[in-house]
Amino acid sequence: MKLYRFSKDHGKKVSKFNSDFIMSRVIQTxxxxxxxxxxxxxNGVIGFHQAVVPQLLLILNGEGYVRGDKEEYIKVQPGDAVFWEKDEWHETKTDTGLTAIVIESEELSPSSFMSLEKG
Known part of the structure; x- marks a missing residue:
C-alpha cells in the first residue's frame, strides 16, 4: 500500500486560455x-479482500482508515490517494462516513503524477 496526496496544495496553477484554477494531476492510463x-x-466498510487489478482510492470528503495485509490502519482524509497493487490485500473503513473515487486498471502508475507521502 502506498499513500499519495492530490489536495489543492499539491496542484499547479493553470492560467492558459485565460484560465484560473489549480489542477492536481492524478493518473493517466x-x-x-x-x-x-x-x-x-x-461505520461503513469496504471489506478485507485482494485487489483484482491495481487500484487507486481518492478520498474526497470525510475520513477513515485503510490498511494493507497488516492490521495496521492509516488514517485518510480528503486529498489522500491510496494505491494498492494487484492481488494486494486491503480494507477501508470509516466511523463517520467518507466519499471516494476509485480507479481500477491493469496500468496505473500514480507516482508519475503525485508525490509519495507514506507507504
Missing part, C-alpha cells in the same frame, strides 16, 4: 480503466 464513486455511511 492507455489501457481501459474503471472509475467509480464510493459512498460509505457512518
Amino acid at each position: 492507455e489501457k481501459s480503466a474503471h472509475v467509480g464513486c464510493m459512498y460509505l455511511e457512518e
Whole structure:
C-alpha cells in the first residue's frame, strides 16, 4: 500500500486560455480503466479482500482508515490517494462516513503524477 496526496496544495496553477484554477494531476492510463464513486455511511466498510487489478482510492470528503495485509490502519482524509497493487490485500473503513473515487486498471502508475507521502 502506498499513500499519495492530490489536495489543492499539491496542484499547479493553470492560467492558459485565460484560465484560473489549480489542477492536481492524478493518473493517466492507455489501457481501459474503471472509475467509480464510493459512498460509505457512518461505520461503513469496504471489506478485507485482494485487489483484482491495481487500484487507486481518492478520498474526497470525510475520513477513515485503510490498511494493507497488516492490521495496521492509516488514517485518510480528503486529498489522500491510496494505491494498492494487484492481488494486494486491503480494507477501508470509516466511523463517520467518507466519499471516494476509485480507479481500477491493469496500468496505473500514480507516482508519475503525485508525490509519495507514506507507504
